[in-house]
Amino acid sequence: MDGTPQTSAPAPRASGGIGRHMLYVLRANPMTLLAFVLLTLFLVAAVLGPAIVPHDPLATNAVNALKPPSLSHWFGTDDLGRDVFSRVVVASRLDLAIALSAVALSFAAGSVLGSLAGFYGGWTDRIVSRVLDTLMAFPLFVLAMGIVAALGNSVGNIVLATAIVNLPFYARLSRTEVNIRREAGFVQAARLSGHSDISVLATQIFPNALPPMMVQISLNLGWAILNAAGLSFIGLGVRPPTPEWGIMVAEGARFIVSGEWWLALFPGAALMLAVFTFNMLGDGLRDIVDPRQRS
Amino acid sequence: MTAFVDVRDLSVDFKTRNGVVHAVRHVSFTLEKGRTLGIVGESGSGKSVTSYSLMRILDAAGVIAGGGISFDGVDIAQASERTMRDIRGREISMIFQNPRAALNPIRKVGHQIEDVLRQHVQADRSNVREKAIEALRAVRINNPEERYHSYPFELSGGMCQRIVIALALACRPQLLIADEPTTGLDVTTQKAVMDLVAELTRERGMAMILITHDLGLAAAYCDHLIVMKSGEVVETAPALELFRNPQHAYTKRLLRATPHGTGNVRDLLPEDAQPADAPPAPAPAAAVTPLLEVENLVKEYPLKADPTGVFRAVDGISFTVGRGESVGLVGESGCGKSTTSAMIMRLLDPTSGIIRFDGVDVGAVSAGKFASSPYRGRLQMVFQDATDSLNPRFTARRAIADPLLRLGARGDRRSMPRAALDARVAELAELCGLPAHLLDRFPHQLSGGQKARVGIARAIAVSPDLLVLDEPTAALDVSVQAVVLNLLVDLKEKLGMSYLFVSHDLAVVRLLCDRVIVMKGGRIVEEGGCAEVLEAPKQDYTRALIAAIPHPPL
Numbered sequence: 001m002d003g004t005p006q007t008s009a010p011a012p013r014a015s016g017g018i019g020r021h022m023l024y025v026l027r028a029n030p031m032t033l034l035a036f037v038l039l040t041l042f043l044v045a046a047v048l049g050p051a052i053v054p055h056d057p058l059a060t061n062a063v064n065a066l067k068p069p070s071l072s073h074w075f076g077t078d079d080l081g082r083d084v085f086s087r088v089v090v091a092s093r094l095d096l097a098i099a100l101s102a103v104a105l106s107f108a109a110g111s112v113l114g115s116l117a118g119f120y121g122g123w124t125d126r127i128v129s130r131v132l133d134t135l136m137a138f139p140l141f142v143l144a145m146g147i148v149a150a151l152g153n154s155v156g157n158i159v160l161a162t163a164i165v166n167l168p169f170y171a172r173l174s175r176t177e178v179n180i181r182r183e184a185g186f187v188q189a190a191r192l193s194g195h196s197d198i199s200v201l202a203t204q205i206f207p208n209a210l211p212p213m214m215v216q217i218s219l220n221l222g223w224a225i226l227n228a229a230g231l232s233f234i235g236l237g238v239r240p241p242t243p244e245w246g247i248m249v250a251e252g253a254r255f256i257v258s259g260e261w262w263l264a265l266f267p268g269a270a271l272m273l274a275v276f277t278f279n280m281l282g283d284g285l286r287d288i289v290d291p292r293q294r295s
Numbered sequence: 296m297t298a299f300v301d302v303r304d305l306s307v308d309f310k311t312r313n314g315v316v317h318a319v320r321h322v323s324f325t326l327e328k329g330r331t332l333g334i335v336g337e338s339g340s341g342k343s344v345t346s347y348s349l350m351r352i353l354d355a356a357g358v359i360a361g362g363g364i365s366f367d368g369v370d371i372a373q374a375s376e377r378t379m380r381d382i383r384g385r386e387i388s389m390i391f392q393n394p395r396a397a398l399n400p401i402r403k404v405g406h407q408i409e410d411v412l413r414q415h416v417q418a419d420r421s422n423v424r425e426k427a428i429e430a431l432r433a434v435r436i437n438n439p440e441e442r443y444h445s446y447p448f449e450l451s452g453g454m455c456q457r458i459v460i461a462l463a464l465a466c467r468p469q470l471l472i473a474d475e476p477t478t479g480l481d482v483t484t485q486k487a488v489m490d491l492v493a494e495l496t497r498e499r500g501m502a503m504i505l506i507t508h509d510l511g512l513a514a515a516y517c518d519h520l521i522v523m524k525s526g527e528v529v530e531t532a533p534a535l536e537l538f539r540n541p542q543h544a545y546t547k548r549l550l551r552a553t554p555h556g557t558g559n560v561r562d563l564l565p566e567d568a569q570p571a572d573a574p575p576a577p578a579p580a581a582a583v584t585p586l587l588e589v590e591n592l593v594k595e596y597p598l599k600a601d602p603t604g605v606f607r608a609v610d611g612i613s614f615t616v617g618r619g620e621s622v623g624l625v626g627e628s629g630c631g632k633s634t635t636s637a638m639i640m641r642l643l644d645p646t647s648g649i650i651r652f653d654g655v656d657v658g659a660v661s662a663g664k665f666a667s668s669p670y671r672g673r674l675q676m677v678f679q680d681a682t683d684s685l686n687p688r689f690t691a692r693r694a695i696a697d698p699l700l701r702l703g704a705r706g707d708r709r710s711m712p713r714a715a716l717d718a719r720v721a722e723l724a725e726l727c728g729l730p731a732h733l734l735d736r737f738p739h740q741l742s743g744g745q746k747a748r749v750g751i752a753r754a755i756a757v758s759p760d761l762l763v764l765d766e767p768t769a770a771l772d773v774s775v776q777a778v779v780l781n782l783l784v785d786l787k788e789k790l791g792m793s794y795l796f797v798s799h800d801l802a803v804v805r806l807l808c809d810r811v812i813v814m815k816g817g818r819i820v821e822e823g824g825c826a827e828v829l830e831a832p833k834q835d836y837t838r839a840l841i842a843a844i845p846h847p848p849l
Contacts, residue, residue, distance in 0.1 A: 194666050
């Protein structure tokens, strides 16, 4: 890649490859670039977190309790003298893992259900759609609370609850995207090429539904992080002393009145930044997976 | 004294991802009141952009980079947006290509006409309804009082285009721009719509600019023609003059490529690109053994309004296609020709009737299960809309390889080794005249003609015996159409396939088919050798179809 923008119209070249296309998308849209930089930051924190933080996130030190941010403790210390910066960084692994697995689960299940409903129509569609409508009739957070309360207080169940409340969004989106392409010319052509129903759906129609699904995934990741943190905040799911943004905000909230703002602010800011990152990521992801954006 | 419309040295640029595109370069023309000007060119020639600049409705990336446009003394390029709003609709009006897209789908057509009248203060509350009905009557809509309450989806394509014309003419503009006003309409509807536009503009002494890719249509309705190519005017002349004595090489090529009832398919190609061999003679009608036999084929759909009633889209038709024969299936939209071809291709199950292919009743296997039938590879199809028929996520190579991967080289489901597959795809691409370096492009990176070639290559990949061609050239420019038609003739000769050519264009069918079947309302109204049917039609309907083809004044 040379850095000079092309000013005259070059001859249309063959598909430039996904790498080159990614570079174009990132350069054309600074917001996407920022989102990718932030995402990389979060991923580094999640993968390397425990190895790179300056203090043990679980080590208490009564002498150093409730110290404001300083050079040795960038985000200050909490009521047990634990380093808030280390805890915020280490927490990113758990929060991202919950969000990613929950979204992956609802994407997989939602896509299958929605695609089948959209492709076959008729009774399949009616049954799937009504079940989803019923699911959506509940306030989502309350539903998630109910699921975790009923199944038991564990990380696995938070993932499951988050996946279930998000499932209808994927199912509805994939249903529509598949449905509008059901009679498309390339689908007919695929049948002539000897594709069976399932093969048409899986290899021809569904990949074309991916670009809008990518936007949904990205927005949903942010929402899933909030959901998981929210459940922890009200005491469901992850339990102390495990570092987790939701719990840290909940615990820190008690100290805001007495002036120790850093306990809640920094994990809250991390949460906000993560959600912000995923929201911004959507459009960029869509542009990258859509071959029509390439030229 | 400047002309009524005076375009001088107009250049329009578009900013795109790959730099600036000069869409229109140094175009000049004039037009007086009461005259009609035809702008003819193939896609990408800049003919639409020129007309959009007249109304200043270019999209955001486009700018008038040079030259001037004066309309009735107003400098359009410099006029304020406010002035332009007054001019659009009241002084200059436009008819768009797709009438359904130009109408608001959830508003009654009468109200849409009223909107225009009120916007330009041509009517007040007391008489607006009356004026709207009058506008509907002016475009020869029967029962305008009733139609006033119709929604666009309740009307046919031709009716919708009349409504659009009514909208465009409601404020009695002085200049009408018609941008491909009849593309997508049947030939008979096209004639009715164009006759109406011509009559109304003459009556009102308006000027008209007709933008079209169809030289025949332009010649039939315009006094003066300009021919555009790649943003530039290559020739400008009175319509008759242009046909009798074309000057520019491009104009000559366009004229040659337009099918006009005489000559053979080779005549469409430019003189310097003529193949050495003459087109193959049509197969003698008696000698052919039947490959496809259709008996009493019926397709019924339940009516939405009345669950007990049925609509017969195809109403008991019988015909045969011989081995190595080309049969044309002709009719207007809604005549059941596409339903028929879908049933023969086993994409749709017939309500009753027999489809016998090579002596076997292939209709007995349901459409859902036909994908695994041994006959799947022997029945293939080229679709009308090449863009729609290619998966946007597949490269050309992958698209052509798809049937080979599923069905094997001869439709025998034997998987091919990777190298053989690549070789076969390359061979098919060469056979269809698709340059090898285009094989790794996605559909949106290919031109219309290239996409058509990919579609054809895919259809013949598994060496079918019967190929259904569903208006394969309807969306193509005439010069590309000429090349594709010749390709089809050559392929048939080389591979010995039978063709069922579905089309509404008799001029094209004549060039490609041995026999023709004319359908109307789900039934066959006439059948016979191509020459007989076209030169001595027995039925009034066939005669009307032939008469509606716009003829260049040769």
